[in-house]
Amino acid sequence: xxxxxxLEDSSRDSDWEKPALEKLGYNVFLVNNIEKAKSTxxxxxDIVVAIxxxxxxxxxxxxxxxxxxxxxxxxxxxxxxxxxxxxxxxxKIKAAGAHAVWHKKEFRVDLQENNGTVMLKNIDNLLxxxxxxxxxxxxxxxxxxxxxxxxGVYKVKGKEIKxxxxxxxxxxxxxxxxxxxxxxxxxxNHYAEDDAMTSGSFKTHIKTxxxxxxxxxxxxxxxxxxxxxxxxxxxx
Numbered sequence: 001x002x003x004x005x006x007l008e009d010s011s012r013d014s015d016w017e018k019p020a021l022e023k024l025g026y027n028v029f030l031v032n033n034i035e036k037a038k039s040t041x042x043x044x045x046d047i048v049v050a051i052x053x054x055x056x057x058x059x060x061x062x063x064x065x066x067x068x069x070x071x072x073x074x075x076x077x078x079x080x081x082x083x084x085x086x087x088x089x090x091x092k093i094k095a096a097g098a099h100a101v102w103h104k105k106e107f108r109v110d111l112q113e114n115n116g117t118v119m120l121k122n123i124d125n126l127l128x129x130x131x132x133x134x135x136x137x138x139x140x141x142x143x144x145x146x147x148x149x150x151x152g153v154y155k156v157k158g159k160e161i162k163x164x165x166x167x168x169x170x171x172x173x174x175x176x177x178x179x180x181x182x183x184x185x186x187x188x189n190h191y192a193e194d195d196a197m198t199s200g201s202f203k204t205h206i207k208t209x210x211x212x213x214x215x216x217x218x219x220x221x222x223x224x225x226x227x228x229x230x231x232x233x234x235x236x
Contacts, residue, residue, distance in 0.1 A: 048075075070097035
């Protein structure tokens with residue numbers, strides 16, 4: 001059983017976060033401030049993931065702890081679980097060296113709708129335990145639709161479809177990760193900071209991508225839960 005450090009100063013949130021992570025198969029060390037987190041880290045060398053709340057009591061933020069972990073314990077993966085959704089907060093967190101930023105409401109929806117399977121896969125992926133079904137593939141073929149992801153070429157009935165750089169990244173992610181939710185937050189974690197998007201711009205790119213492909217390929221991007229994520233399904 002893998003050990004996780006959970007920094008959460010809100011008992012209302014930790015009351016559901018800790019049991020949820022334990023249900024996913026992790027041993028959780030719960031702390032409510034930075035000093036306790038540092039003490040726990042020094043006492044347990046086999047912690048593999050640190051999940052940190054961004055905003056703590058007294059207007060304190062936990063970014064110094066992230067920097068401490070990345071410097072002293074570089075093997076530990078740092079994940080932020082936050083209620084903040086603004087882009088500037090995500091940039092600050094990633095600048096401190098965090099591996100991922102997840103929103104609390106997404107975690108709760110995942111628990112309610114999928115029994116936490118999306119969160120579990122995301123943690124496993126960070127730890128380098130991706131399943132064979134999720135391994136990146138270079139080429140994709142579905143009916144009369146063909147894609148060479150490495151070359152960035154997409155064709156329907158042999159005719160190439162012109163896509164923008166971000167549209168290619170979005171489509172590539174869907175093709176490589178079937179049946180997995182995708183949203184602006186995941187996009188920003190997956191790609192470089194200078195290519196980040198807001199939720200609004202992400203939705204615009206989804207809409208444009210659907211328009212470009214709909215005349216030749218039935219391309220459905222579904223959002224089953226508001227603000228949680230899109231799901232891809234292609235049918236010719």
